[in-house]
């Protein structure tokens with residue numbers, strides 16, 4: 001699950017374009033997350049300002065992003 | 068002014084690619100609606116605003132002082148040691164030539180589209196396709212809390228890096244981490260710069276990417292950074308690296324930030340296919356950004372012209388099949404594809420080099436006389452000094 005820090009968000013859509021599951025939609029200045037998130041963490045890396053945090057909700061899991 | 072219920076062509080996204088597509092579709096007789104979800108075309112700016120003068124050769128755009136604010140004479144590329152090479156604007160890629168005001172530039176392009184008869188709807192989002200059986204037959208739009216269905220014979224996806232049109236249409240636009248960058252930029256003021264040059268800094272100051280300084284005048288510039296996702300380890304690295312760069316350079320000692328800009332930029336090879344029945348993709352949505360420079364304005368505009376012209380031809384022929392739209396594939400690939408692949412290869416090589424190798428590269432390149440600064444000459448000079456480095460680039464010659 002992804003948590004958004006609204007204070008930091010620039011509404012730029014970098015996370016939207018980077019998300020392989022299309023789990024994020026930028027509604028002009030509001031980010032909508034849907035249930036398709038796979039916890040891959042790419043959006044966290046793509047966000048230039050660190051507005052996103054990955055909160056692991058699926059028990060023990062090897063971090064998906066190593067590349 | 069609410070849009071009609073039906074158009075020949077709906078263009079999704081009012082950036083440079085979308086406006087240019089709309090303009091040339093309308094000019095050639097199509098009934099066009101251009102839909103932009105933001106409340107203002109061109110704003111907020113999400114760009115470094117560097118553009119090559121090349122685009123004026125391809126597309127009928129008259130330089131206008133409202134957006135062409137600084138014509139530079141060259142680009143300086145700094146290696147990690149501080150040595151640099153100067154590339155003449157004529158020989159350089161997408162980023163050298165002029166620094167523009169994107170908000171005004173985008174409005175200029177949208178105005179040109181409107182003058183040709185395209186209708187523009189701002190603060191209006193396209194939220195889904197309409198389908199008849201399996202076939203796309205229009206879009207659903209949302210505007211001021213109201214949803215409406217708009218019939219269209221053809222939908223052009225010019226909706227940028229975050230493109231939904233491409234995904235709705237079933238294109239695989241997913242990017243590898245090595246083909247995606249995270250970008251942050253400050254528009255800074257109270258600087259003391261040489262406005263004749265755009266500056267690029269490569270190496271470990273910006274892993275997998277670069278820092279840019281694009282001056283609008285002596286005291287105002289866009290100062291930004293792009294980092295390759297595959298080189299990023301944790302959150303907010305773009306910001307951290309940029310802040311560190313700025314703190315280390317005395318030119319920014321008294322500077323203030325007037326605007327912060329962020330965004331994603333693809334640095335991938337082009338998609339294998341950007342058309343389907345009743346669908347065309349253009350610009351960032353089609354991953355047409357130059358993978359070496361990250362510049363996408365020119366390519367979007369150049370492809371946009373072809374896209375708009377083919378859209379109008381399709382309307383005239385009454386044929387919106389993928390087969391007919393191959394005219395667009397062929398047209399834009401003839402203009403852009405070879406360079407996109409060449410620059411993709413060059414990027415792949417460059418990101419594999421460490422600081423030491425990059426310094427050698429810059430040093431060898433600085434031995435080439437300015438007027439001879441073609442890729443071939445550069446590689447020749449490097450081969451002389453560091454044959455092992457050129458091996459990496461040999462297949463690009």
Ligand SMILES: Cc1cc2nc3c(=O)[nH]c(=O)nc-3n(C[C@H](O)[C@H](O)[C@H](O)COP(=O)(O)OP(=O)(O)OC[C@H]3O[C@@H](n4cnc5c(N)ncnc54)[C@H](O)[C@@H]3O)c2cc1C
Nearest residue numbers: 080082083084104115116117193227330350351362363364
């Ligand atoms: C920080 C940064 C610096 C850059 N610097 C440069 C540079 O110096 N030079 C250069 O050439 N390029 C640069 N680029 C890349 C450049 O900004 C893009 O390539 C260019 O904007 C592409 O134009 P476009 O029309 O394809 O897409 P965009 O300009 O992104 O336009 C897409 C439009 O579609 C709209 N939209 C999206 N979804 C919908 C929807 N569902 N409904 C309605 N509207 C929608 C968006 O709001 C947007 O206005 C930079 C990018 C970034 C992020």
Ligand code: SF4
Nearest residue numbers: 019037038040041043
């Ligand atoms: S963690 Fe991965 S799947 Fe989930 S929103 Fe981020 S990019 Fe998308």
Ligand code: SF4
Nearest residue numbers: 009010012013015047
């Ligand atoms: S990438 Fe970061 S700043 Fe940009 S829209 Fe996503 S969360 Fe916001």
